[in-house]
Every structure is written in C-alpha cells, then in structure tokens.
Amino acid sequence: MNSLRKLGTKLSQVAALPFLSFLxxxxxxxxxxxxxxxxxxxxxxxxxxxxxxxxxxxGNAYLALFQGSIFDINLTHGHSFFQGFYPLxxxxxxxxxxxxxxxxxxxxxxxxxxxxxxxxxxxxxAIGASYIGFHYSLPPVxxxxxxxxxxxxxxxxxxxxxxxxxxxxGAHEVIVTIMMNYIAGYFILWILKTKxxxxxxxxxxxxxxxxxxxxxxxxxxxxxxxxxxIFVALLAALFVWWLLTRTTxxxxxxxxxxxxxxxxxxxISIAYVTTATMALCGALAGLGGxxxxxxxxxxxxxxxxxxxxxxxxxxxxxxxxxxxxTVFAALLFGALRTGGRTMQSNTETPLDIVLVIQALxxxxxxxxxxxxxxxxxxxLKTSASITSKGWNG
Amino acid sequence: xxxxxxxxxxxxxxxxxNDSIDLKVEAGEILAILGENGAGKSxxxxxAYGLLQADSGTILVDGKEIxxxxxxxxxxxxxxxxxxxFMLIPVFTVAENIILGHERTGRAGTLKLEDARxxxxxxxxxxxxxxxxxxxxxxLPVGVQQRVEIIKALIYNAKVLILDEPTAVLTxxxxxxxxxxxKDLKAKGTAIIFITHKLRExxxxxxxxxxxxxxxxVGSAQPSASQEELASLMVGREVTLAPDxxxxxxxDVILSVKDIVIKDHTGRDIVSDISFDVCAGEVLAIAGVQxxxxxxxxxxxxxxxxxxxxxxxxxxxxxxxxxxHKSLDEGIAFIPESRELDGLISSFSIAENLVLDVHTxxxxxxxxxxSPSQIRAEAEKRIIEFDIRTQSVSDPVSSLSGGxxxxxxxxxxxxxxxxxxxxxxxxRGLDVGSIEFVHERILxxxxxxxxxxxxxxxxxxxxxxxxxxxxxxxxxxxxxxNSDVTRDQLGLLMAGVVSxxxxxx
Numbered sequence: 001m002n003s004l005r006k007l008g009t010k011l012s013q014v015a016a017l018p019f020l021s022f023l024x025x026x027x028x029x030x031x032x033x034x035x036x037x038x039x040x041x042x043x044x045x046x047x048x049x050x051x052x053x054x055x056x057x058x059g060n061a062y063l064a065l066f067q068g069s070i071f072d073i074n075l076t077h078g079h080s081f082f083q084g085f086y087p088l089x090x091x092x093x094x095x096x097x098x099x100x101x102x103x104x105x106x107x108x109x110x111x112x113x114x115x116x117x118x119x120x121x122x123x124x125x126a127i128g129a130s131y132i133g134f135h136y137s138l139p140p141v142x143x144x145x146x147x148x149x150x151x152x153x154x155x156x157x158x159x160x161x162x163x164x165x166x167x168x169x170g171a172h173e174v175i176v177t178i179m180m181n182y183i184a185g186y187f188i189l190w191i192l193k194t195k196x197x198x199x200x201x202x203x204x205x206x207x208x209x210x211x212x213x214x215x216x217x218x219x220x221x222x223x224x225x226x227x228x229x230i231f232v233a234l235l236a237a238l239f240v241w242w243l244l245t246r247t248t249x250x251x252x253x254x255x256x257x258x259x260x261x262x263x264x265x266x267x268i269s270i271a272y273v274t275t276a277t278m279a280l281c282g283a284l285a286g287l288g289g290x291x292x293x294x295x296x297x298x299x300x301x302x303x304x305x306x307x308x309x310x311x312x313x314x315x316x317x318x319x320x321x322x323x324x325x326t327v328f329a330a331l332l333f334g335a336l337r338t339g340g341r342t343m344q345s346n347t348e349t350p351l352d353i354v355l356v357i358q359a360l361x362x363x364x365x366x367x368x369x370x371x372x373x374x375x376x377x378x379x380l381k382t383s384a385s386i387t388s389k390g391w392n393g
Numbered sequence: 394x395x396x397x398x399x400x401x402x403x404x405x406x407x408x409x410x411n412d413s414i415d416l417k418v419e420a421g422e423i424l425a426i427l428g429e430n431g432a433g434k435s436x437x438x439x440x441a442y443g444l445l446q447a448d449s450g451t452i453l454v455d456g457k458e459i460x461x462x463x464x465x466x467x468x469x470x471x472x473x474x475x476x477x478x479f480m481l482i483p484v485f486t487v488a489e490n491i492i493l494g495h496e497r498t499g500r501a502g503t504l505k506l507e508d509a510r511x512x513x514x515x516x517x518x519x520x521x522x523x524x525x526x527x528x529x530x531x532x533l534p535v536g537v538q539q540r541v542e543i544i545k546a547l548i549y550n551a552k553v554l555i556l557d558e559p560t561a562v563l564t565x566x567x568x569x570x571x572x573x574x575x576k577d578l579k580a581k582g583t584a585i586i587f588i589t590h591k592l593r594e595x596x597x598x599x600x601x602x603x604x605x606x607x608x609x610x611v612g613s614a615q616p617s618a619s620q621e622e623l624a625s626l627m628v629g630r631e632v633t634l635a636p637d638x639x640x641x642x643x644x645d646v647i648l649s650v651k652d653i654v655i656k657d658h659t660g661r662d663i664v665s666d667i668s669f670d671v672c673a674g675e676v677l678a679i680a681g682v683q684x685x686x687x688x689x690x691x692x693x694x695x696x697x698x699x700x701x702x703x704x705x706x707x708x709x710x711x712x713x714x715x716x717x718h719k720s721l722d723e724g725i726a727f728i729p730e731s732r733e734l735d736g737l738i739s740s741f742s743i744a745e746n747l748v749l750d751v752h753t754x755x756x757x758x759x760x761x762x763x764s765p766s767q768i769r770a771e772a773e774k775r776i777i778e779f780d781i782r783t784q785s786v787s788d789p790v791s792s793l794s795g796g797x798x799x800x801x802x803x804x805x806x807x808x809x810x811x812x813x814x815x816x817x818x819x820x821r822g823l824d825v826g827s828i829e830f831v832h833e834r835i836l837x838x839x840x841x842x843x844x845x846x847x848x849x850x851x852x853x854x855x856x857x858x859x860x861x862x863x864x865x866x867x868x869x870x871x872x873x874x875n876s877d878v879t880r881d882q883l884g885l886l887m888a889g890v891v892s893x894x895x896x897x898x
Contacts, residue, residue: 247761248753255749259738265697265729266749267718 018318018329020371021364029357030058033349061349068342069335082220087338089226093296095334097122099233100288101312102319102326103240104159104281108173109321110244111277112257117162117177118285119309120184121155125286126293127188128154130300131196133210133293143213144294148232151290152283158184159282160275167271173278181309189302197300207300216295229295234327236284241323243280253277285309314362333358394455394471395419396441396553396584401450403436410436412608413450416586418553423575423585425599425616427592427627429824430795433608434588435477438555441586442474443467454553473546474555477562479538483531488513490530491545512548520547520577536567543574553584560594564682565852565884572598590627590825592620592634593853628826635857636832639840643860644673647812647844648694653703655689660700663689664868667703671813671844676835678847678859679870682887686868687848688730691817694846695720695727708812721750726806728799730817730848736802739791743783744772746790747805779804780830796827803834814838817848832858852883 034040034054043050067074069091076084101118108115129151138146162180165171191197192205199208216227244250255263256273264270288308293300315333319325340354364371371377396418403411410433418424428434439445441452443461451458454470461467467474481490488509497505510526517524522540530538539559546554556575560568575585575598589595595602595616602614604626612626624632653667664686671677681687692698694705696715705713707723721727729735737746748757748768756767772786779800783793790801799819806814816835820828835858839845849855855862856876863873864886871886 246763246765248758248763249761251745251752251763255738255741258740259734261735262738262749264717265695265727265735267695267716267721268749269716269718 014320014325016377017365017368017371018320018325018361020375020377021361022332024364024371024374025357025360026062028360029353030062032356033058033061033353036350057347057349060347061343061353064343064346064349065336065339065354067339067346069339072342083223085220086224087342089220089224090338091331091334092230093225093227093334094337095330096227096229096233096295097288097292097308098311098315098330098333099230099327100236100291101285101308102315102330103233103236103323104285104288105312105316106319106321106323106326107240107244107253107284108277108281109316110257111253111273112260113163113166113274113277113281114174115159115177115278115281115285116174116313117159117180117309118281118288118312119305119307120177120181121159121282121285122289122292122305122309123184123188124158124282125151125155125289126300126304127151127191127289128286129214129290130207130210130293133214134208135196137211138213140213143211144216147210147214147294148287148290151293152286155286155289156279156283159285160279162282163275163278166278167274173274185305188300188304192300192302205302209298210294214294215298216291225296227295229291232287232291233330236287237323237327240284244323249276285312288312311358314358317362318365394552394584395453396472396586397453397456398437398441399451399453401437401440401447401452403433403440403445403447409608411440411447414605414608414610416603416610418584418586420552420584421579421582423579423587423598423600425587425589425595425602426605427590427595427602427614427623428605429590429627429826430822431824432605432627434605435557437605438474438557438586438588441467442472442555468549468551471550471552472555473549473551473553475539475542475546475557475559477558479542481530481538481541484529486527486529487524487533487541487544488526490541491526491548495549509548513544516544516547519581520574522574534567535562536564536570539563539567539571540574543578547578547583551583553586554578555586555588557588558590559587560589560591562683564888565880566888568594592623595623596620624825628824630826632825632829634825634829636829636836638836638858641674641840643675644842646670647673647708648846649704649706650694651704651706653690653693653701653705655686655693655698656700656702658699662868664865666869669863669870669873671846673812673844674839674842675860676839676845676847676858678849678855678862679865680849680852680855680859680862680883680887681865683850685865687850687865688817690865691727691730691815691846691848694815695725718750724810724812726809726811726814728802728806728814728816728819730821732795732798732802737790737798740789742787743776743781743790743793743801744769744786746801747772747775747786747808749805751805751809775804775808794824796823796830799823799827799831803831807834807838811843813844813846815846815848818850819847820849820851820854828854852880852887855883856880 034057037057040050040054040057043053068087070088071084072087073084075086101122104118104121105115129147132147132150162173162176165176166173189205192207197207199206216229219226219228244254252268252273255268256270260270289305292304297304311333315329316326318329336354336357340351343349344351398414398416401411401414414437426434436445440447443463443466446462452461459470461470482493488506491513492506492509499505513524513526516522522544524537524540524544530541559571563571572594579585587598599616602616603610604612604614606627606629614623614626620634624634648671651668654665655663657663667690669677679687679690689698693701696717701713703713704711707725710723712720712723733739752758752763757764769786776783776786781797781800781804783797790798819831819835823831835845835847847858859876861873861875862878862883864871866889871889871891
C-alpha cells in the first residue's frame with residue numbers, strides 16, 4: 001500500500017509539468033481558435049454572445065480533434081462498432097515510427113548527446129528495409145525480420161559515423177547530424193531514380209512495394225491500418241529501458257550523460273560511449289523508418305520520413321528522455337496529428353493549430369518557471385538539464 | 394562605531410541556516426567567526442551585507458537599527474565585505490575596478506580616474522599595501538588582488554570589514570601579510586569580522602572568537618584557547634588534530650616518475666622535468682600553492698592528461714600511454730581534486746557512485762547485465778565501513794554533506810586492491826571531523842604498505858601526513874625535503890625561494 005502511494009506521488013511529480021503544460025497549451029490554442037473564427041469575430045459588438053459562440057467553436061474544434069484521433073461514433077453507422085476506433089488505429093500508426101525516432105533522440109539525451117539526425121537515420125532505415133523488402137523473396141517471418149534488421153543496421157552505420165567523428169575529431173554532433181540530414185534527404189531523391197529502385201516501366205520516384213512476406217501484419221483486420229509495428233516500438237522502448245537501467249553499457253551512457261568529467265576520471269571511455277550511443281540511436285530511428293515502410297507505406301517515396309525525425313526531438317523532450325515518457329509523448333503527438341486533419345475538414349479550424357499546440361507544450365516544458373507562475377506551484381519537478389545538455393559538449 | 398546582529402534567523406526550506414544569532418563587534422576589534430563548512434557563517438555574513446534577507450532579526454549600527462536590503466545599503470552604512478571569490482573584473486585595471494559601480498564621468502562621458510588613482514595611492518601608503526592603480530588585475534598575484542578588494546572597501550569608508558575565508562586562496566607568506574594588514578586596520582579603528590575555519594590564524598589574529606555550529610552560536614572563546622579546544626567547540630566533540638603517525642618501514646619503489654613534461658593543446662609546457670619516486674609505506678606530499686602544476690601532474694598519473702612525455706613506472710610497468718581505465722586497473726586509487734566535478738556524479742545514487750570505476754566487474758555485473766541488488770548490498774557494507782551518514786544508499790549522492798561525499802569517493806577508491814593511492818586535495822572544503830577521518834584513512838593505507846602520493850596546498854596537512862615533501866613552483870619541482878622541515882622553510886619554498894636551510898632528501 002505504502003509503496004503504491006509512493007509510486008503515485010512519484011508519478012504525479014513527474015507527470016505534473018507535462019500535464020499542466022498540456023492544459024495551458026490547449027487553453028491558449030483555444031483562444032487562438034476563437035479569435036481566428038469569422039463567426040466569433042462577427043459578434044464583436046455583443047460580448048456575451050461572442051463568448052457563447054467562442055465556447056461553441058472551441059468545443060467543436062476539440063471534439064473534432066478527439067473524433068479524429070480516438071473514437072468517432074459516426075463511423076459505426078452501417079459498420080461494426082469496432083470501426084469507430086478507426087481514428088485510434090490511425091493515431092497508433094502515426095505514433096509507431098514516432099516512438100522509435102523519439103527513443104533515438106531520448107537515448108542520445110541520456111548520454112549527453114543531442115541527436116538532431118533522427119530524420120536522416122530514419123531515411124536510411126527506410127531505404128534498407130524497402131530494398132530488402134522488394135528485392136528479395138524470402139519465407140514469411142524471416143523476410144520481415146531481415147528487412148527490419150537490414151534497415152536498422154544501415155541506419156546504425158549512418159548514425160554511428162557521427163559518433164565516431166565526434167570521438168575522433170571532436171566535431172559537434174548537432175552540426176554533423178544536421179548536415180547529414182541534408183545528405184540523407186538528397187540521397188533518397190537520387191537513389192529512387194536509380195535502376196535498382198525504379199519500378200519496372202515507371203519513371204516516377206517511388207520504390208516498388210515490399211513483398212507480402214516482408215510486411216508487418218495487420219492487428220485488427222484489413223479495414224484498420226494498425227499493424228504489428230507498435231509491438232516493435234514497445235519492445236524497443238523496453239529494450240532502451242533495460243539497456244539504461246540494467247546493463248553496464250547503459251551505466252556508462254548515463255554516467256557520461258550526467259557528468260562526463262567524472263565518468264572519464266573513473267576510466268569510462270567517452271569515445272566508446274559517444275560512438276556506441278550514436279550507433280544505437282541510428283538503429284532505433286532506422287527501425288522507425290523500416291517499420292513505417294513495412295507496416296503502412298509499403299512503397300517508399302522521397303518524403304517517406306515526413307517530419308518523423310524532427311518531431312522526435314519534441315517527443316523526446318516531452319517524454320523527459322525516458323522510454324515510458326517517450327511512448328506516451330509519441331502517442332499524444334500521433335493523436336494530435338491525425339485528429340488535426342479531422343478538425344480541419346470538419347470545423348474549418350486550420351491544421352496549423354495543432355502545430356501551435358505542440359509548440360506551446362514544448363515551450364512550457366522548457367520554461368517550467370512559467371508554468372510554476374501560472375499555477376502558483378512552488379515545487380514543480382523539472383528536468384531542464386536534459387534540454388540544455390548536448391550543446392556545450 | 395559598533396556593529397551588531399541581533400536574533401538573526403534564516404531558513405532555506407526546512408534547513409535552518411541561522412538560528413537567532415547574536416553577534417557584536419566594536420571599533421578596533423577583530424571578531425573571528427569560527428565554524429565548519431555549512432555551519433551558516435557565509436549565510437550570516439551575506440545577510441549582514443545585504444545579499445540575503447533574514448527571516449527575522451535586526452542589524453544595528455552604533456545601537457541604531459538599520460535596514461539592509463542590498464549591498465549598497467550596507468556600503469552606505471559603512472559595512473564592506475571581501476568575498477572568498479573576488480568580485481573583480483580581471484581585465485580591468487585596479488583603478489577601474491575600484492570605481493566600478495561609482496563611475497564619475499567628465500564632459501563627453503569620459504571616465505574620471507584621477508580621483509580614484511589618488512585615493513588608491515593614499516590608502517596604499519597608509520597601510521603599506523604597495524598597489525599600482527594602473528596594473529591589470531589579472532596580472533597581479535592573488536594576495537594583491539585581495540588587497541584591491543580591501544582598498545575598495547576602505548575607499549568607500551567601510552568602518553566594518555567582513556572578510557569571508559580570506560586566507561583560503563593565499564600562500565603562507567601572503568597569509569601572514571594579510572594578518573599583519575588586519576592588525577594595522579584594527580589599530581586605525583576598523584572593526585573586522587574574520588570568517589574562517591583555520592585555527593592557527595584565529596589564534597594569531599582574533600581578539601574574540603565566536604563559534605557557530607549548525608546555525609547557532611554555540612560559544613565564544615579567547616585566542617589563548619588551544620587549537621584542540623577550539624576544534625572541539627567547532628565540531629561538538631573531542632577531536633585529534635594531529636593524527637597518530639607511527640614509525641614504519643619503507644618498502645620498494647612503487648611509483649617512479651622520470652622527466653615528465655606535460656604540454657597544453659598549444660604545445661606549451663605546463664609542467665616540466667618532474668621526477669620523483671614513491672615507495673611502499675610512504676607518504677610523499679606534493680606541496681605548493683594552487684595552480685603551480687600539481688593538478689596536471691596528478692591527472693597525468695592516471696593518463697587523464699594528453700601530451701605526456703616521459704616515463705611513469707608503476708611497480709615496474711610503464712603506464713604512460715595507458716587508457717584511464719587501464720591505469721586504474723594497474724592498481725591506482727585516485728581521489729580527484731574536485732569531488733563534485735570529477736569524483737562523483739551528483740544525480741546518481743550513492744550505490745551507483747560507489748561502483749563508477751568497477752561497474753563491469755564481479756559481483757556488480759554478470760556479462761553485460763548489471764546487478765543492482767549486488768551493487769546495493771555492497772554499498773550497504775561500504776556506508777558502515779566508511780561511516781557514510783545517509784538514510785539510504787539509493788539516495789542521490791548530491792543529498793550528502795561534503796564530508797560524506799568525500800567518504801563515498803574514498804570508499805570507492807580504497808575498496809579495490811591498489812598499490813598506489815593518489816589523493817589530490819583530499820580535505821579541501823571539509824569540516825574538521827571529516828578531515829580527521831580522511832587523514833586517518835590515508836595513514837592507514839600507508840601503514841598497510843601502500844604508496845601514497847598526496848597533493849595538498851594546506852601546509853598543516855602536508856606537515857601532518859608526509860614522510861617526504863616535494864614542493865612544486867611554476868610547473869617544476871623546486872625541492873624534495875624531509876618531513877622535519879620547518880613551516881617557514883616550507884612556506885618560502887612554496888613562494889619559490891630556495892633557502893639554504895632546506896635540505897634536500
């Protein structure tokens with residue numbers, strides 16, 4: 001009982017800041033939604049009616065956001081009740097690669113590194129998985145596993161190179177990963193136009209679909225896109241948690257991340273930690289790319305990576321660079337993204353509001369003093385150190 | 394004029410830093426405030442100087458209550474303070490530093506420095522300070538920089554001067570100079586509050602001594618009291634200041650260092666021509682004023698420095714070029730100079746900090762997997778063996794006091810089989826009780842037949858522990874002498890003077 005209460009206290013301490021930030025972000029975005037709505041603005045002369053209208057508009061927008069991301073009763077008409085969860089399935093499909101790229105950035109934070117390169121690593125994961133997926137023909141399960149592993153491995157080399165460069169020459173990983181994102185972005189444009197990746201008889205930059213044996217199986221029938229990639233992502237989160245808390249390698253990672261100088265004095269090789277961390281970060285983000293291709297896209301295009309690699313930074317920050325936190329943060333972002341589209345089409349609230357919400361959440365998390373001021377809370381547990389680390393290395 | 398603090402109380406959260414403290418100092422008097430680190434001395438003085446506000450209590454000047462909300466109020470009331478870390482701008486001249494915050498400008502906004510120059514000269518002559526108003530501060534020795542701070546206070550008519558641990562950064566000679574200056578100021582009617590934990594200086598300089606322990610004034614003493622009595626009052630129990638050093642046999646050479654040169658990244662020599670041997674069962678102290686290359690030599694011995702030329706043989710094995718990990722594995726225990734920066738990971742638990750350098754070894758790890766239960770179990774033993782005061786080994790090490798933090802470092806380094814102990818400023822910033830403990834452990838290592846290399850800037854520590862003493866000055870070893878050297882001879886060597894009296898050993 002006592003330990004349960006302890007856990008509860010700890011949870012509320014850790015989750016308080018993200019939750020309050022979330023609340024504030026929705027509040028401010030609500031105001032933005034209201035003042036950008038023509039129906040509200042028309043009632044400028046009648047304050048009471050204007051407030052009522054604003055309430056309706058905001059309520060509708062957020063209802064649409066919910067309907068677009070979790071459950072929509074309208075979808076069950078003429079279908080099974082289950083179909084109402086179509087939005088949730090979409091949310092998870094979007095969140096799956098985000099969990100993996102988020103973990104990549106979070107792991108780097110734990111080692112005191114700032115991995116901006118999840119985007120490029122994602123691209124190489126997608127390229128590896130796509131090529132093995134469509135080029136070879138292998139038995140079920142084996143084809144899937146090799147495709148996943150191939151993508152992760154290729155991205156791990158791509159990421160590990162950054163670590164090696166930092167270890168050997170001191171080149172800052174932030175600069176290097178940003179530059180390597182550009183290289184990856186143009187590399188995929190080029191490779192999609194090579195013979196190896198063009199579909200027979202076509203000249204548009206799109207790779208052939210991966211073989212059926214290489215695809216991640218659907219979890220809820222063909223109508224819903226949710227696929228087994230979510231298990232890959234959750235397993236990866238479990239792996240990162242295990243690595244950080246239960247292995248000697250993770251101990252080294254955390255030591256260097258928390259105090260590189262003391263770690264070095266204790267005989268821990270910074271070069272090893274930097275290289276190993278970046279290689280693992282690469283593998284995680286690469287797995288994200290592989291899962292995205294093998295689970296929902298099948299055919300790789302030039303913008304396969306979307307903004308999965310960049311949103312990952314926000315996700316990792318929101319998740320406080322912890323595996324569990326990252327999973328929840330990715331699910332939240334997945335929901336905002338899928339729900340945002342419904343919100344735009346149903347209520348004419350622009351999709352950009354979702355970006356505003358995301359940005360505000362991160363802003364408040366990065367500036368806990370602001371949240372503390374608004375809610376008049378003195379002892380709010382913060383982890384600003386995570387956000388400020390990595391730049392000075 | 395008299396200066397009085399009455400019933401000053403200050404709390405930080407649940408910590409009571411000052412608990413209704415009463416103090417009074419008269420003109421022409423030196424009041425020493427003696428207390429361990431964390432006893433609340435600095436908090437009290439920061440309140441007196443307006444850097445902190447008391448929760449309750451009053452400050453009186455000449456019997457009249459005044460309110461001090463910021464340093465400018467304190468200055469206006471005639472209270473000056475010289476901080477432990479100087480508040481000077483290194484690239485400015487002495488005169489520029491002195492007018493800082495009180496700038497007077499001519500017509501086109503140009504600075505008027507003449508008045509300041511004249512004032513500095515006047516004060517300098519009055520007290521024999523010998524400070525050039527146009528010297529760049531960073532080019533001055535530390536002792537002179539401190540005089541600049543004192544001049545600054547005097548020029549703005551400080552009648553009460555608070556000196557916060559003023560001797561911590563000084564050489565023994567500079568310390569003696571400062572104590573002389575304090576007596577001169579006193580003779581001219583300045584009231585001085587002298588904060589320190591160094592017993593010898595208190596006995597020389599103070600007229601009265603107030604002892605603070607855990608935020609309370611626990612007593613007062615006369616300077617005639619013995620050092621042991623003062624230390625006991627400070628700690629609250631009996632303490633032995635000079636550890637028992639038993640006669641012992643010196644064994645074979647364990648560490649042999651020959652012609653070491655360490656270069657910085659630009660290729661300049663930081664230290665050069667360093668050669669010495671340390672034998673089993675012997676404490677070799679490397680003495681010297683901070684910043685004469687000791688830090689680099691200590692770090693070099695476990696290969697933490699790059700660009701090391703020369704030979705470092707540990708028990709016959711050349712270790713120059715080894716990784717840090719391999720150097721430690723060869724049998725070196727290393728207590729770094731800064732435990733906060735290099736010795737501990739403050740966000741990690743005590744248990745984790747106890748295995749920082751052995752976390753890959755049994756029983757703490759099996760293959761790649763860590764055994765948290767074993768780590769915790771071993772930590773439980775260590776906190777008993779080394780008397781580390783904590784509620785749980787899972788608490789972050791940052792929750793410990795300085796002394797207990799250092800015990801964690803000691804416990805880690807001395808719990809594996811080593812041939813050589815390198816201790817770099819092992820008692821810096823520690824209280825008397827912890828210093829006693831650390832000294833006992835170091836001597837225990839020596840008596841157990843290990844070679845001990847002690848880097849210390851504290852003369853008392855060097856004299857108490859060393860069998861032989863090497864003095865470093867400007868990156869070189871000036872002399873290696875026996876432990877029967879006198880304090881004065883050692884002080885002179887640390888200032889770079891090779892006197893005829895010091896015989897080499």
